[in-house]
Structure formats: structure tokens, C-alpha cells
Amino acid sequence: MKAAAFDYVRASSVDEICRLLADAGDEERKIIAGGQTLVPLMAMRMARPDMLIDINDVAELAGINDHGDHVSFGAGTRQRAIERSDIVSDRLPLVAKAVRNVGHQQTRNRGTIGGSIVHGDPSAELPMAALALEATMILRAVSGETEMPIDGFFEAAMVTNIEPEQLLTEIRIPVWQDARIGTGFHETSSRQGDFAIVAAAAQVALAEDGKVTRAAISVGGAAPSPVKLHGLEAALIGKSADGFQDIIALVDEEIDAETDVHATAEYRRRVTRKLVSRAIDDAIAEAGK
Amino acid sequence: MVDAPANLPNYRYVSRKRRTKEDRRFVSGRGKFVADVEVPGMKHVAILPSPHARANIISIDTSAALALPGVHYVLTGDELGEATSSLFHGLDLPNVIWHPLAVGMTRYAGEWVAAVVADSRYIAEDAAELIEVEYESLPAAVDSEKMIDEDQPLVHPAHGTNVLFRKTWEWGPVADDFASMPNTVSYRARWGRSSTVPIETFGVVAKWDDVNEIMDVWASIQMPQYQDQIAAALRIPMNQVRVHNDVDVGGSYGVKRGIKHTVLVTYLTKKLGFPVRFIEDRLDNMSGGDAHGPDRIFDITMAFDDEGVIKSMKIRALDDVGAYPGRAPLQLGKPMTALCGPYRINSIEYEAISVTSNKTGQVPVRGFGQSPTNFAIETGLERVAKHLGLDRIEVRARNLVRKDEFPWKIPPGSIYDSGDFHAVLDGIIKTSNWDDLVARRDALRAKGRLAGVGIATCLEPGGGNNIFEFLFNPKLEITTFVESVLMKVEPTGAITAVMCTTTSGQGHETLVSTIAGEELERDPDTIRVLHGDSLEALPTRSPVASRMAIVLGTATSKAARDIKSKMITIAAHDLGVEKDQIEYADGEFTVRGNPASKLTWAEICHIAHKQFHRMPPGHELGLQAYAVQQVPGAGGLPDENNEVPLYPCFSFQAHVPLVEIDPDTGKVKVHDYFIGHDCGTAINPDIVRGMIIGGVAHGIGAALYEKFEYDADGQLLAGTFVDYLLPSAHEIPPVVDSEHCTPSPLTSLGQKGSGEGGYLGAPAAIASAVNDALAPFDIEINELPIRARDIEAALYEKTR
Amino acid sequence: MKQVEVTLNVNGKDTTLTIPPRMTLVDCLRDELRLTGTHVGCEHGICGACSVFLDDEPIRSCLMFAVQAAGHRITTVEGLLNEDGSLSDLQDSFWECHAMQCGYCTPGMLVASESLLAENPDPSEDDIREAISGNLCRCTGYQQIVEAVQMTAKRRREGAANG
Numbered sequence A: 001m002k003a004a005a006f007d008y009v010r011a012s013s014v015d016e017i018c019r020l021l022a023d024a025g026d027e028e029r030k031i032i033a034g035g036q037t038l039v040p041l042m043a044m045r046m047a048r049p050d051m052l053i054d055i056n057d058v059a060e061l062a063g064i065n066d067h068g069d070h071v072s073f074g075a076g077t078r079q080r081a082i083e084r085s086d087i088v089s090d091r092l093p094l095v096a097k098a099v100r101n102v103g104h105q106q107t108r109n110r111g112t113i114g115g116s117i118v119h120g121d122p123s124a125e126l127p128m129a130a131l132a133l134e135a136t137m138i139l140r141a142v143s144g145e146t147e148m149p150i151d152g153f154f155e156a157a158m159v160t161n162i163e164p165e166q167l168l169t170e171i172r173i174p175v176w177q178d179a180r181i182g183t184g185f186h187e188t189s190s191r192q193g194d195f196a197i198v199a200a201a202a203q204v205a206l207a208e209d210g211k212v213t214r215a216a217i218s219v220g221g222a223a224p225s226p227v228k229l230h231g232l233e234a235a236l237i238g239k240s241a242d243g244f245q246d247i248i249a250l251v252d253e254e255i256d257a258e259t260d261v262h263a264t265a266e267y268r269r270r271v272t273r274k275l276v277s278r279a280i281d282d283a284i285a286e287a288g289k
Numbered sequence B: 001m002v003d004a005p006a007n008l009p010n011y012r013y014v015s016r017k018r019r020t021k022e023d024r025r026f027v028s029g030r031g032k033f034v035a036d037v038e039v040p041g042m043k044h045v046a047i048l049p050s051p052h053a054r055a056n057i058i059s060i061d062t063s064a065a066l067a068l069p070g071v072h073y074v075l076t077g078d079e080l081g082e083a084t085s086s087l088f089h090g091l092d093l094p095n096v097i098w099h100p101l102a103v104g105m106t107r108y109a110g111e112w113v114a115a116v117v118a119d120s121r122y123i124a125e126d127a128a129e130l131i132e133v134e135y136e137s138l139p140a141a142v143d144s145e146k147m148i149d150e151d152q153p154l155v156h157p158a159h160g161t162n163v164l165f166r167k168t169w170e171w172g173p174v175a176d177d178f179a180s181m182p183n184t185v186s187y188r189a190r191w192g193r194s195s196t197v198p199i200e201t202f203g204v205v206a207k208w209d210d211v212n213e214i215m216d217v218w219a220s221i222q223m224p225q226y227q228d229q230i231a232a233a234l235r236i237p238m239n240q241v242r243v244h245n246d247v248d249v250g251g252s253y254g255v256k257r258g259i260k261h262t263v264l265v266t267y268l269t270k271k272l273g274f275p276v277r278f279i280e281d282r283l284d285n286m287s288g289g290d291a292h293g294p295d296r297i298f299d300i301t302m303a304f305d306d307e308g309v310i311k312s313m314k315i316r317a318l319d320d321v322g323a324y325p326g327r328a329p330l331q332l333g334k335p336m337t338a339l340c341g342p343y344r345i346n347s348i349e350y351e352a353i354s355v356t357s358n359k360t361g362q363v364p365v366r367g368f369g370q371s372p373t374n375f376a377i378e379t380g381l382e383r384v385a386k387h388l389g390l391d392r393i394e395v396r397a398r399n400l401v402r403k404d405e406f407p408w409k410i411p412p413g414s415i416y417d418s419g420d421f422h423a424v425l426d427g428i429i430k431t432s433n434w435d436d437l438v439a440r441r442d443a444l445r446a447k448g449r450l451a452g453v454g455i456a457t458c459l460e461p462g463g464g465n466n467i468f469e470f471l472f473n474p475k476l477e478i479t480t481f482v483e484s485v486l487m488k489v490e491p492t493g494a495i496t497a498v499m500c501t502t503t504s505g506q507g508h509e510t511l512v513s514t515i516a517g518e519e520l521e522r523d524p525d526t527i528r529v530l531h532g533d534s535l536e537a538l539p540t541r542s543p544v545a546s547r548m549a550i551v552l553g554t555a556t557s558k559a560a561r562d563i564k565s566k567m568i569t570i571a572a573h574d575l576g577v578e579k580d581q582i583e584y585a586d587g588e589f590t591v592r593g594n595p596a597s598k599l600t601w602a603e604i605c606h607i608a609h610k611q612f613h614r615m616p617p618g619h620e621l622g623l624q625a626y627a628v629q630q631v632p633g634a635g636g637l638p639d640e641n642n643e644v645p646l647y648p649c650f651s652f653q654a655h656v657p658l659v660e661i662d663p664d665t666g667k668v669k670v671h672d673y674f675i676g677h678d679c680g681t682a683i684n685p686d687i688v689r690g691m692i693i694g695g696v697a698h699g700i701g702a703a704l705y706e707k708f709e710y711d712a713d714g715q716l717l718a719g720t721f722v723d724y725l726l727p728s729a730h731e732i733p734p735v736v737d738s739e740h741c742t743p744s745p746l747t748s749l750g751q752k753g754s755g756e757g758g759y760l761g762a763p764a765a766i767a768s769a770v771n772d773a774l775a776p777f778d779i780e781i782n783e784l785p786i787r788a789r790d791i792e793a794a795l796y797e798k799t800r
Numbered sequence C: 001m002k003q004v005e006v007t008l009n010v011n012g013k014d015t016t017l018t019i020p021p022r023m024t025l026v027d028c029l030r031d032e033l034r035l036t037g038t039h040v041g042c043e044h045g046i047c048g049a050c051s052v053f054l055d056d057e058p059i060r061s062c063l064m065f066a067v068q069a070a071g072h073r074i075t076t077v078e079g080l081l082n083e084d085g086s087l088s089d090l091q092d093s094f095w096e097c098h099a100m101q102c103g104y105c106t107p108g109m110l111v112a113s114e115s116l117l118a119e120n121p122d123p124s125e126d127d128i129r130e131a132i133s134g135n136l137c138r139c140t141g142y143q144q145i146v147e148a149v150q151m152t153a154k155r156r157r158e159g160a161a162n163g
């Protein structure tokens, strides 16, 4: 399990990275940040870039900043930094809950939020949370900067809509300003710390009367990509803690579950309903406190 | 923590908490594992596996691979098959040919087709990708149940059938016993294809020296007769093979048996003239390492009275050994050793069927087939209790062999040496606060969770007397199962002991030094224990079968006692008294009743090595002893009823777990685990405890997580650590153990085996707990591993 | 083959090597620097046998290329020993508690545990299990490892209180 040969460049600026990507020609050039997804793929020779562009030294690509209406994450921000961040626990409690389910200390120390999103693993927790909250991604290329909503970014299992010459530089996750907000995150995996077989994330805002005024719900693992449950989100508006069970079945229409060695499609569908329901329960309860 | 057994004799070192000899090098990062062995000039091997479960090899083009700079050789099956002899099978299967690389046909996905030798593993892998193989893909034989009666593609066409072995034995009056019993239960229990999967893969380094005509081999090996099999395959005399046993083995639990890897590498070094190394990577290991474990379907009927006392049982066991059987089919034989578990069953019918399939080959796994069988038997005890509405513990208690009945002979012939099964069972019911566990279970249930308490007992045969092999293959008329120790006392008094096997975590250096220290009243920390190489060899059958404490331990006692007796002879002569007047204590040989007349340990060593004039006439100079120990009670062939005493010593365990199941996801959480065990005298309690808890962890893996899953075309779906799930520290609960000690009458200090019991009992105990949790829904799952999805699906079916 | 020159700081010592960029850090430590205490169990980031410190954080050295480690401090199990070569308190507790059998996972376990203790001097059993959950051990069932970490934490706390 040794990677195929490649050239290695340790980049020192975003401009340099974009230039290297732009000049790729026929070569496949890949960004390496934490390497936690890419390196195993290379070891199995399922990925074989001609050049690796190491972005770990580029300071502007790391860091968590509070901008009031959103929190920005440099794409190279480590999962460990997110786990330890006060900004995240104060402002993005859903992200804080999600990151607790990510991997193990050794992988969180290297793995980055950008890598996790760009690889499009169907069951990674951070992309799910970012998707639920409608994050915006900032992509850079020699031609300039593009903003892209995360919804629609995930194409298929391990496939995302990023162009070969683009670099993900930043992820902006909106901070809700509503008065009463609650979050819930539930996951089941074969072993604790494994990628989710099914995970569900929910954030709600409640009115004074305990009715949902706003909902953000996503699931991971259930389908080949993380899915935002738009239909359920809309249906949840106006519901309260004990009044949403009848709409949970809407989940089925929004996910396209598959069978693999870890679980059957039926299992994924049924468990998704259950975990989504638990996540909503938790979110409403927390918001009601 | 371990409760010290109450009846412990007054040992100084044995059974005391003492640091091991081995751990120091491991915590320092100074273990010497096979991948740490550096032989100057060695080159590296990478393998090209077959993508097809079954295919004809039409052609292999190695030219592009050979042209890559840094590549030295590409070997294919045709050359190797020509130059070496077929590898060893336990059964007599003249038409099942087995070579390290596929010859003409590939028989499973992942089978090795070609091997590249290059300057580095990196380059070797580059070259392997350049080998072009043309295959004709063929349908594969995958479903073991279909092998017997249905037309299936033939795995080994020359053998003519996919059934490798099928035979039924009857011990005792089965028909009469069945006729006399008012009740029967019949059930199926299924054991999924899993294995021990050590964290270190198999590796081997070999160097042929053509001037001295010697093949040096360093390997991560745990296998009887390794050197014999290398020599046979290479067609060279055994004294040209030198296996270095001082290589630390990074876990084995039975499976480190890389004979095909070794034949490949030894052939290459001999052919190419430089040292060659092959360290499996995880992909090689999982799909092509031939290290899978039993894959078994049991169909069992038990006959019992209204009190739940079982009189007789019929067992049919169908095992899928994969493409190349090796010794694997004999794993259906070992369970004969304790075929009725710890229970007083009067008669048994046993049908053993071994089939081959287009899957990765199976090897001996911890317990050599006993763990699946124990799971199947315990499933029956649960069924009997359910059938009669009796308590699960009570049913077991009514069937256990009683303390005053030892030695107890079971129908196939084994003689259980000693034990107090009821005391261990009662003990664990107390230690676990059974009633309290049940109350906790009920409290969880009241909260809407599913919860269950499990119980299982198991018997761990130890010692390794494999005469059952003769029942599978009369050509295996082997009745010695020895271990040996060479012990030397240096002129200055220091003690060195030599054993001739590798160690894979069992702590043999600690075992030998502790027993030698106890016998000779010398500090074990000062005793050096060496792993001699196979040419210095003393006879060994290797550390399989929970046998080292029993056989190597007894050999150590014997050698030490021999040394002591020689020293007493020298002392008596020098002090001018009869031998029986010398008393030995604490390193001093004193004339009884005359404390002033004595010699020290050092003085006698000096005399023995340096002072001929003070030696008893005719007495051998120096101080050394060589003990060869046969397995106690072994040595005979089966009688006309196919009865024969098998392993000599029997340890006993009772397991009690509490599990909780998430009703929505089916996920099982093991909360608590209690285990009571009796393995006679524990030489080093920390080692025994570690093995037992580690065995439990391994059993939890087999029960809930681990499976080499295949699809219908014979593709392995669990070939990485992402898909084959070894339990982590989260999945294994804290384990509370309590120890009971019934010494074995057959060993030097009463010791028995302890390497397997955790693994033999845990799968059954976990299944029992899960089924207890599912009982309110009238669900019973008797197929391992029981995964979250299986539970969820069963619940869904019942409740929708 | 493509080769690059890198200087690695391992256990406080700088070494300059010429290696292919694709060489993983663990292969480099073991084969080039002959620091064989760090082990390889899977090469795909699951087993934790290859754990080392990168600066002060444990990482999996099979998931990093050696060239990437230039400019960082790497500490392996060999570097956990006290300066005089004696065993660290954690190593000593592992020995005392027999927190291993075959010893293959041990270096990785030591790294994972040391990292926990540096951050949390009084970890609960759950904290310990979480910290070592990315390190697979097939021998021990983890319990004696947990006990060794608890023993070290206790000794350190007592040492701090007395000293």
C-alpha cells in the first residue's frame, strides 16, 4: 500500500496554489491539507495525483473568526481546532456537536474542515452540519474568487462540484440571530468514532409559543451524499415538540439510500427517520429551555 | 482486579504479581519484530492479486514490469509450481495442489498471481501494476451449503467435488438415549467468517547462503513444524533451514502461519542470490494471506429430560475452509476434545463436513475450532432452558460435571482432569451481583431500551494433544506433542534457559524464568531465557493450543529439578554425606542437622565447572539439564470405538455480560462483563488476566462486529480495516474477573492453559445477552456476528 | 525516481535525507532513520500503531508524507524515554500493569496516552478510553492499558502534590 510517485510542492500562498492549479495542463494536481482522506486513497492507488500541493504552511487558510452574522473557517482549519474553539461552541452549537463525533484524536489533529467538505464523504459530520446551516464556500482560482452555496456542492459519493483549478479557501457558516435556538445531533456508527452509518443534524428556532419558526435539518451516511431535508424543514414550521411525528415519513422522499457492507438501504431509511426525529426532539427541547 | 485464590500454596514467585520479562523492551520501542529485521542487501516483494474469484489464467506478460528500473525479478506460478512441492494439507488430498502463486487457475479474489522483487516495496508495487494478466473469468462456488448436494463450479477440478471431508462418529448409545428422553430441541447456529487479525501482518525475511548451504529465515510465525514444511516444499534437507525464533511476533492467536509466504520468499532468495523480504500489507493480509477463520453452520439436536438434564446430542457441523484447506479442516476435529463442553452428556453423534469454496483460505484460529462449537453448544443450553421454562443458570448447573466426579471421561474419550465448575459458576453469579444486573436490565427496559443479561460457560482444553487428526487422516499417525527446555547454570551461578519457539505475547520468557526461579529458589529476574533457533532446536510443537504453561512449564520444572538434583549430588559428595542428607534452601546446600556444614550455590557451580577433583567420580561436568516433555496423558492412538484421550488439562470459565440495545438502531452496547475462571495455578497473574480479558475482547468482536463478508460472486467486501471492524476501547467494556484455582494433577505446579478461554466463552455469552434483550419480542438470533442491522431488521419485522 | 532532500527533526535531532516525496513518514522513520519502535498495522489510518507526535499533537504517521514533516518536531516512542535512557513514568506504568501482550500496539498506545495526560492530568476512565480509541489492540482488551494510564496520572498528581 504505497502511493504512486508524485511531485511535491509546499505552497506558501493562495496565489501560488492557484497558479499551480491553473498550470496543471494534463497533470492531475491535488491539494493536500490534513491528508486523512486523500492519503489512504493514494495508498490504495485509488487516487494517483501527479503533483501534491501542500497547503499546510499557508497561514491565511487557517483560523476561525466570528463575523457576527456568520463564522468563517479557513479551509485548512483542523477539526481539533474546531473542537476546542470557544467561538464554535458559543456561536455554532450544531457544529460543536457534530465535531465531537469526528474520528479520533490523531485524525482530528490533522483533518481539516475544507478537506472534509471537498472530498464529499457521504457520512462525514462537518459537511453535514455546514449543509444544514447553509454554509457558503469561498473558492479561489487564478480567474478570481467565487462564492458557492454548499447546497448542491455534493454530487455523489466522494465527488463534489469543485473545478480542478479551484481551491476552497474558506467556509462561512451563518449564525442564527433568533432568540430561542436549539440543536440536536445523532449518529449511529458501527464503532464509536467511525464514519456514520446514519447521522442526523437539526437546528430549530422557536417562537414564544414553542412552535418552530425556522428549521435546518440534514442527514449523512443515509445516501451517497449528505442531504439537506428541505421538505421536512418546511413541513416542520409551525410544529411543536409533540406534533411532528406525522411528517417524519417525508424523510423517505428526500434520501436515496443504498446498500453496502455496513448496512442495507432499508436499514438506512428506517434509522434515518428515527435519528432525524431524535435530533429534532433534542433541538426543540433545547430551544425551549 | 484479581481476587487471589484462597488456596494458593506458599510460592515465592509463581502466582505473585511480578513484572514480566518481555514488556520492558516493548515499552522502550525495542521489540524486534520481523519488519525490524534488517539484512544487508535485502530486496522487497510485492504481490499481484487476482481480481477474480475463479478464473483461468490465459497468459501473463511480465515484460513491462521487468523493464522498470529497480526491479530484479517477477515470479509467476508456473515457475514456482514447477520448482517447489505442494504445500501441506492436514487431510489426505493428493489432488488438491497448493502453491504460493496460482498455477493455471485462480481460486479466490485476492489469490496471488505473481510476485515482484525490487529495490523497495514502492517500486515493487509500481511494477506489480505493470504485469498484464489475461484471465478467463468463471463462475465461482461461494455458498457452502450448496457444495454437498448441488452442482457447483469445482474449486479443485482434479479433486472432483467441493467436499473435502465428511464423516460421522457416534460415541455412546445415541439412539437409545434419544429414545429414552421426553424432550428434544433442534436448532441451527451459524458462525460467521472472522479471524484473529493481529495488528501486525505476517512477514518473512529469508537469506540463502550458498557457500554454507543454509537458509536463514526470520518470520512472524506461530506454527508447528514450520521448518519441516519449508524444507519439504523447497526439497532441501531440514538442517539447511534455520528459523530464528528470537523474532517478536506482533500477535497471532493461531493465525501466523505464513507457509506460502515463506516458500515464496525462500525460493526467491535461493534463486536470486540476495536476501528477500516480504511483509504483507493490510490488503495482502486480509484478502490473500490465507488467514481467515472458521465459517460454520451447525445443526444440532439435544435430547433431555423434564429437569433439563441433557442426555445426548447430535451435531452436524459444516465448515467452509475456502480455496486451500491447509490444516483448517482439522479445526472440526479439535472440538472433539470437549465436544460436550463442561456438561455430563452421555452420548454424542458428530458429523463433520469440510467444504472448499472460492474464498480466501482458512487457518487455525485461537481455540482451533472450539469457539464456534462452544457457541453452538451454549445456544442449545439456552434452548433447553427456554423449552422447559427453566432458569438459564439452573439448567447449566444441573448439567455441569460435579467436583467429585473428576477425572471425568467424555464420550469421545477426553478425560477432564480437575475442576470445580459449580464453584466458579456460583462465584461469578455472586461477583456479578446477578440479581442486581437483572434489576438494572429491567430498569433499562422500563426506560424503553432493550437490555439483556447473558450467561455462558466454557471449557478450555489445553496442552495440545492432537490425536484427533488421526481420525481425519490416518496418515497423521503422530502421537508426540512435546516441548523442551535446555537449562544451563554458568560457572558463576547465573542461569540460562533455552526454548525453541517464538513468542507472540504469551510471555514465555516470564513463564520459564518464573518456574525455574520457583523451583531453584533463584530470582527470576536474574534468569535469562533465550529463543534458540531451529538448528539449535529442541523439540517443540509451538505455542498453540493453550499449551505452553502446561508443557513448556512442566519441562522447565523438570529441567530445574534435574539441575537441583545434580547440585545436591555434588554437595553431598563434597561434604561427605549421602544425597538425602542435603537440604536445599535459598541458594544453600546444607547437611541436615549441621547448619555449619554447607556449600553455596556459587561454590557448587564453581566445582561443577572448574574443580574436577571435587566432583563425584563419573559425574558429568558443568551444570546443565535438558528436559523433553510429552503432553501428559498423550501417546496412544484411538481405540476401535474412535475414543482417545485428547488434551490433558481443562480450564473452566463462566461469563456474564450486561448489554443494552438501542431499539431504533439495533446497536448493542456491552455495559458490564464479568468472568469467573479457573485455569489451575496461574504462573503470572497479570499475564493470565490479560489473556482472558483480551480473549473476551476478541470474542466480543466475533459476536458483534467482525466478518469477512463476501458477495454472491465471491468478491471480498471486508478487505480493509474500514470494513472489517476490530473493536476499540469503546466497544470493550471494563471486565471484572474472579479467579478460582483447582490445580491440575497432571502438571508440575498445577497450571493449566489460559490463552483461549476468553475467546471460547465470550461469543456465546454475548449472544445469550442479546437474545435475552430480544426475548420480550420473541426474537432469537443465532448467527454471528449479530450486527445492528440484523437486530433492527428483526425488530422491525416483529413490530411493524 | 523523484527524490527530494528534507531535514527532519526527530527526537530532538536533525537529520537530512534524500527520499522520494511519496515516502510516508512512518516508512521514513523506520527504514531511513531505523527508528523501528513506531509500527505499521494498516497503512490506511485506522489502527493507530504508527502514532507519533508532530510537534505536540499525536498523529498517524502513515497518513503523512515525510516531506511534509520538515519544519516540525517529531517525537517517537524512542523519544519518550527519559534523557538518561530510563523509562518514563508512563512507560514504567505500562510495564508495571502489563499493559500489553505482543507489544505491537504499545508504542502507539504510549503516544496516545501521553497526549491525553499532557492535556488532562486527571482523566476519567471514559476519557482514557476515548483517547486510545483510535489505537487498536488485539491482545489486551484494553483494560490493563487503561489501568496503566490511571496509574501514571495518579503518580503524576501525587508527584506534583509532593514536589
Ligand code: FES
Pocket (backbone or CB within 6 Å): C039, C040, C041, C042, C043, C044, C045, C046, C047, C048, C049, C050, C051, C060, C061, C062, C063
Ligand atoms: S498504520 Fe497508521 S493507522 Fe494503521
Ligand code: FES
Pocket (backbone or CB within 6 Å): B199, B250, B251, B505, C099, C100, C101, C102, C103, C104, C105, C106, C136, C137, C138, C139, C140
Ligand atoms: S499488545 Fe498486542 S496488539 Fe496490543
